[in-house]
Amino acid sequence: MMKEGQSMNIQHLIDMRREFHQIAETGWLEFETTIKIIDYLKSYGYDIKYGKSIHTIRMGLPSMDEMKNHADAISLERDYEIEEILQGYTGVVATLDTGRAGKTIAMRFDIDANGVEELKVDTHKPAKEGFASKNKNAMHACGHDGHITIGLNIAKWLMDNKENLNGRYIIIFQPAEEGVRGAKSLVGAGVLNSVDYLLSGHIGMGVEKDELVVGTLGFLATTKLDIYFDGEPSHAGASPELGKNALLAAASCALNLHTLPQFGAGMSRLNVGTLVAGTGRNVVPSKAKLEIETRGENEDVNELLKEKVKHVIEGSALAFDVKYRIEIAGSAPSYPKYNREFIDKIKNYLEKDYTISVGKNLGGSEDVTYMMNEVERHGGKSVYFMFGTNLKGSHHSNKFDFDEDVLLMAYNVYKKTIEMLNK
Amino acid sequence: MMKEGQSMNIQHLIDMRREFHQIAETGWLEFETTIKIIDYLKSYGYDIKYGKSIHTIRMGLPSMDEMKNHADAISLERDYEIEEILQGYTGVVATLDTGRAGKTIAMRFDIDANGVEELKVDTHKPAKEGFASKNKNAMHACGHDGHITIGLNIAKWLMDNKENLNGRYIIIFQPAEEGVRGAKSLVGAGVLNSVDYLLSGHIGMGVEKDELVVGTLGFLATTKLDIYFDGEPSHAGASPELGKNALLAAASCALNLHTLPQFGAGMSRLNVGTLVAGTGRNVVPSKAKLEIETRGENEDVNELLKEKVKHVIEGSALAFDVKYRIEIAGSAPSYPKYNREFIDKIKNYLEKDYTISVGKNLGGSEDVTYMMNEVERHGGKSVYFMFGTNLKGSHHSNKFDFDEDVLLMAYNVYKKTIEMLNK
Amino acid sequence: MMKEGQSMNIQHLIDMRREFHQIAETGWLEFETTIKIIDYLKSYGYDIKYGKSIHTIRMGLPSMDEMKNHADAISLERDYEIEEILQGYTGVVATLDTGRAGKTIAMRFDIDANGVEELKVDTHKPAKEGFASKNKNAMHACGHDGHITIGLNIAKWLMDNKENLNGRYIIIFQPAEEGVRGAKSLVGAGVLNSVDYLLSGHIGMGVEKDELVVGTLGFLATTKLDIYFDGEPSHAGASPELGKNALLAAASCALNLHTLPQFGAGMSRLNVGTLVAGTGRNVVPSKAKLEIETRGENEDVNELLKEKVKHVIEGSALAFDVKYRIEIAGSAPSYPKYNREFIDKIKNYLEKDYTISVGKNLGGSEDVTYMMNEVERHGGKSVYFMFGTNLKGSHHSNKFDFDEDVLLMAYNVYKKTIEMLNK
C-alpha cells in the first residue's frame, strides 16, 4: 500500500514554493534554481541528468555577457559539476525505474521566471512576507515556482513509494518555457523517448479555485522571431544618399507584417512587440531590431503566416538595400486534439474528488505541446491539467500571486492520476 | 541674295498655327499632324523620311487599341504610304542638301499635344475664334503647334533660298516630346549623324515677351517609369490569405519611393504621380499600376536614384509575394553645360535685334537633350533658345494660349542664326 | 382547397428566369427589371407600391449620369408613372390582404444583377441558348433572376388562392442587394411594419442539389465605405512642397487600415479593394479614392473596427494635410441567432419532402439581415432558406449558371411554408 498523501503537509509545499520564489531566474538563466532542484533530487536519492546531455538547440538564448553577469552575481559552488549549467544548459531530468514491468509515465514542470521587476509594496504578499524575488527584473509571475514545488514533491513521493509502483517515471524540470524556448531542446535530446503517458499542467490560468480542468485545448501554434536589419550609416545632412536606412526598412517591415494575419482557415495573430533602431539623431540609421511573434489556430495557419512573414522581411530589406537576419527565438506547435478516451478515463477517476471541466481553452501558447505531440506521435497519451486558484494580479504582472492551497490540490491530482495509471 | 524674311506674313504663320492647333494629337498618335506636315514638305519640294525608317525603340507607346481607335476616328487617306504612321511611327525628317560644301545644320521641332481637354469658353481665344482642338483630351497646351509652324516655314525658306545656302539642312519634326519619349528613338535611328550645329528651342517658358534666351541651362535628367504589380485575387471575407495583395505592394512601394530623394550630390526629385489598384471592394486586389518619375540635377544623381527606385520596387513586390514589371515610359539626360564660345557667337550676332539673356534655367526636362548630347559627343555644337511671349494660362493647362507674335520672332531667330552660320 | 403546385409547369419558371436573365441590371439601375415585375404583378391583379414611397436613404447610388445613360439606353414607356424608377427608386412591394383575420407573412426577393460582363462562349448555356444578358457589364451572376421568378410565381399563386388563405401577404422585390445597399432603404420606409413571418432565401451558395437549408447562420456584419482624399496639386519637379499629396495619404491609409483586423472578440475582416489616385506622372497627386469594406462576426466587432477605421482615415488625411470624405456605400448587420422553435417547426413540416440541414453558415453578408432583425425586434419570426443546386462557375463569376430545377424546388418550399403557416 502506498504512503498516503494525507502525510503531505501543505506548509511544506508553501515553504518550498517561497524558497523558489525568492530565487526567480528567467529562461536559460535558471542557474540557482536548477542547482537547488538537483540538490533536492539528490537528497531524495535520484540519479539525474542535466547540462548538455539533455539539450539540443536552445532558442532565444541570452548573450554570453548576460549569462556571465548572472553567474557572477549568484556565485554558487557545488561538489558536483555545474559548469554547463552556468553556460545556460539549465533544467533537470530525473528518472525512477521501479525495475518492475509497466508503463513509462513522464511529467513535465517548467521552472523559469518572468522578466518582470516584482512589486515591493505591502499589498503584495511576497513583499510583505519577505519572500519576494531577490533578483532584479526576474519574478515568478506565472506560478512556475509552484510547478517546481509540485514536481519535487511528486518526485519524493514516487521515491518513497517506489516499492508499490510499476514501470518507469521521468520527471522533467524544463527551463525557458516563457517565450516557448525550452521544450524543443529537451525533446530533441530524447528525454521523451518511449513514454506511454505524459502528465503536465498549469496553476491559475483563469480557472476558478477548486476547479480542475482535464484535457486542455486551444494551444496556439506560435513562432517567436528576432529580426535584424543591417544597413550603412551616413551623415543625414551632408550625404543622406550614401546611407542604407535600416530604420525605414524596419518601419516598413512592421507595418507590412501587421497587414498579414487575416486567415479564413483559422484564427491567426501577429505582433511586432518591439522595434529599436538607429544610433543618433543626425545619422542615417544603420541598425534595427524587431521582436515579433506569430500565432495560428493550427500548424497550417502558423506555417503559412510564417512564410508570408519571411517575404515581408526579405522584401523590406531589399527595398532599402540593407541586410537582414532572422533568428528563431522560440516556438511551439498547436495541439489539435486530445485522446478523448484517455481524458474521460482520468475525468471519471478524479471526479469524485474535484469539480472537473473538460476541454477548456488555454487561449495561448505553451511549448509543452512539443512534448505532447512527441509522445502521441509514438502512440503515447497525454493530459494537460489546469488547476484553479484565486489570483492576485494577472499572469506576468508585477503583482501576480496565487492562493497556495492550489499546491496541494495539484500534488494530489498528479498522485492520484499516477495511482490510477498503475492499476 | 536671300529672299528676305520681310516677305514672311505674320498672318500666314498664325493661320498655319491655328490649323495645327485644331488637330492636336498626343504623343505617338500624331497621325493627322504627321501627314499634314508631310503634305506641306512635299509641296515645298522636299523628299522626306518617316515611319519605321526614323525610329528605333519608342518609349511610352499607347496601346494598339488606342492607336486603332484614333486612326478610325480620323480616317485619313493619301496617295503615299501612311500605314506605319498609323502604327505610331510618327514624326518626319526632311533633309535639304544644297550640293555645296558646308556645315550640316539640324533643327528640331516637337509636334505633339497634351492629354488635356481644351477649355471651351469664350474667354479662351481658340474656343472663341473657332480653332480649338477637335479631338477629345488632346490640346496643344505647350505651344508645339507653334513649333511645327516655325519649322515648316523655315523649311520653306531654306528651299526657297537653297541656291544661296551651303551645306546640308536636317529638319526634324519630333513626336512624343511630352513625357520625354520621342527623341531617343530618333537619335537611335541616326537622324543626328554628322551634324555640326543643332538648333532648337521653345516658346513661352516664363520668358517675357520679346526677350530671347540663348543657351538654356538646367535641363534635369529624368526617367519616367510605369510599374506593374501582379498578384492573386481571392475573396476578402472567406479566404484573404489566399490572395497576393498588389494594392498593398503598390501602397508600400509609393511610400517607400518617396523616402528616397535626399541627395547631397545634387538636387533630386521623385514623384509617384498615379496609382491605380484593385478590381472590386470585396476582392483581394491582384493588380496595381504606378506611374512615377525621377529627376536629378545630373546623370549621377538620377542614376543612383533609379537604382534605389529599383530596390524599392523589387522589395515591395517580394514583401507581398507579387510579380512586378517596370516599363521605361520616357527619359531624358541632363545637359550639363553648353559651349560658351558658340553661345556667345550667336548672342553677339543677334543682340542688335533682340533683348537677350544667356544661360537661363529651363527648370525641367526636355528630351532634346538626347540630341544635344549626341551632337556634342561627335564634336558638334548646339543651342537651345527660349522665345519670350505673353501666356494665357500656364503650360499644360486647359486655358493655355500664347501671343502669336512670337511665331515671327522665332522664325526670324532661326533664319538669322542660319544666315550667320553660313557666313 | 388550394390550387396545387402540381399545376406549376417547370418550363414556365425557366422561361421567366431567362427573360429576366437577359435584362440584367445592376443595383439601383433595375429600371426595366422593376417595370417588368410591375407589369406581371398588375397582370395578376395586384395593386403595388414603388418609387419614392418605398425608399428612404439609398446607399451606394450610381451617379446621375450613369442613371441617365442607362435610362436612355433602354428607353421604356408605360401608361403608368415610371419617372421615379428611372431616378433609381427601383424595386416593388406588392401586398395581398385576404380580408380574413390572420398573420402577416412577408417574403423578400432580391432583383439586381452583378457588374460583370457575361461570358459569350458556347460552353456557357445562357450564351449558347441565346438568353445571355443584353446589357454591358451587367449579368445575373448570383441567381437573382431566379429569385425574381420564384417571387412572381408565388405572388400569382397567392392571388389565385386568396380565397383559401388568411391574413396578409407582402411580397418585396428588393433592389441593390449586391453591395448590401437596398434593404436598409426599404426597412426605413416601413415595408416590414407589423410582419409576423419573414421568408427569404438564396439559391446555390454551395449547397448540394436537392438539399434544403433551413435557418441559415453566419451572416457577417459588414460596412462598405468609399473614402475620398482631396489635396492640392503642384508641379512635382519645380515646387513639390506646395502640393498636398492625396496619393500618399491614401497609400498610408491603405496600409494602416490593414493593420486593424485582429480581434479577440470575434472574427473580423478588412479589405481595401480599390485605390485610384493621381492625375498625371509629374503632378503631386491631389485626388484619391479608396473602396473598402469591414466585416465582423458580430455587431460589436464590426462597430469597433469601424471606429478604428475612422481614426486611420482621419489620421491619414491629417498627416498629409488633405481633406477627406467618407461615404457609406452599403451595410448589413449580423444576424446573431434564429428562433430555434420556429426553424424546427419548418424543418419538421418540410422534411418529408426534402433533405434538410439546419443552421448552415452563409459565410458572408446579406442585407436581408436588416429585415430579419427588424421583424424579430417587433416579435416576428424569420427564416432564411438556401436552395441547393448544381452551379457552373462560382457566384459572381462570368460563367455562373445554375441548374434550373432549383426554381421549382424553391417555389414549392415557399408555397408549403405558407400553407403550414396558414394552418
Place this chain on the structure above:
Amino acid sequence: MMKEGQSMNIQHLIDMRREFHQIAETGWLEFETTIKIIDYLKSYGYDIKYGKSIHTIRMGLPSMDEMKNHADAISLERDYEIEEILQGYTGVVATLDTGRAGKTIAMRFDIDANGVEELKVDTHKPAKEGFASKNKNAMHACGHDGHITIGLNIAKWLMDNKENLNGRYIIIFQPAEEGVRGAKSLVGAGVLNSVDYLLSGHIGMGVEKDELVVGTLGFLATTKLDIYFDGEPSHAGASPELGKNALLAAASCALNLHTLPQFGAGMSRLNVGTLVAGTGRNVVPSKAKLEIETRGENEDVNELLKEKVKHVIEGSALAFDVKYRIEIAGSAPSYPKYNREFIDKIKNYLEKDYTISVGKNLGGSEDVTYMMNEVERHGGKSVYFMFGTNLKGSHHSNKFDFDEDVLLMAYNVYKKTIEMLNK
C-alpha cells in the same frame, strides 16, 4: 604697447587642451569643465557670471537622474556656489570693461563634448599619451577642448593688456553646442546685448592645415525634435483590439516623415535618427519614441518643413488613436549672408599672415547663428572663422584628433582681429 603673442608658448596651449580633453563632458553636463573654466578666469582676475543668471530655456536637457549620477561621479567642491551648475546651468560669461570708450567685442567658445566612447588604442594619440577622456561615453571628438583653450588664453591676454585696449569684451563659454541646444538659452538671457562685434569659429571642418576661412556661409537652419507616442498595452494574442499601438504609429510616422523633404524653394533635409518602441514581444506596444531632425537652406524651408512634420506626427497619432508629445531638443537658425565689408576688412588685415579663403560653406548647423543673427539684428557685425588643421578621424568619430598647431593659429587670429578692431 600690447604684450605680444610671441610670448605665447604653444606648449602651454597644448597642455591646457589636454587637461580639458581628459574631462570631456556632454551638453548640460559640463560640470567639471565649467568649474575649471571659472577657476582659470578667476585666477586671471575676472568677475564672471554663470548658473541660472545666464540661462533661459534649455533645450534637450538630460534627465535629473543623469545629472545627479554625473555630479556624484565627479564630486567637486569649491569655495564658491556651484549648486546651479550641477543642475545643468553650465557655461560661463566673462566680461572685461576697460573703462575706456569703445566698441563691445563678444567672443563665443563652445565647451561640450560628444556622446562617444573614446578609442583606447595606441594609434590614437590621446590614448597613447595618456590624456584620453576619463569619462564613459563622453569624448571631445569635435575639438571644443581646443576652443576652450583658445578662449581662456584670449581672456588672459585681454586682461594682461587691458590698459592698452578700449571698450568692453564679453567672452562666452557656451554649453551644449552639440545638438544645437545651448546658444538660444544664453541669447535669451541677454548675454549678447549691445554687442558691436561677435567673433567665433571652429577648428578643423575639412579646412586644410594653415588655411584660414573668414566669413563662413551655408549654416543650415535646423530643428531637433523628440517625439513620444503613448498608447495602450494589451495581450497581443488574446485581445489585440484593446491595445492602442504606439509602435505602428511611430513606424507610420517615420515613413511618412521621410516623404516630406522635397522642396523647390531650397535644400531641405529630414532624418528620423532613432526609433525605440514596445515593451515585450507578446504585448501590443504602448510606447514609442523617435529622435528626428529637420534642416533647411533657409528659415522658410525649415519652418514649412516643421509644419509638415507636425501634421505627420499628429496624423500618425490620430490614426492609431494614441497620444503624442513633441519636445524641441535643439535648434539653430540659418545665417543667410554676412556683412561683406566687415569680412573683407578682416581678410585684408589678416592676409599678410595667412592663406585666406572667404565664404566657404560649413555644410551643417551651428547654434552660434542665434548669436550672430542677434548681434546683426541690433546693428552689430559678426565673423565666423574656420581654422584649418590636419585631422585624425572625422569629426564625432571615436578616433578624432587634431594637429595642436592650430591652437596657436586660432589664438593669434582672435588676437589680431581684436587688435584691428581696436584701431
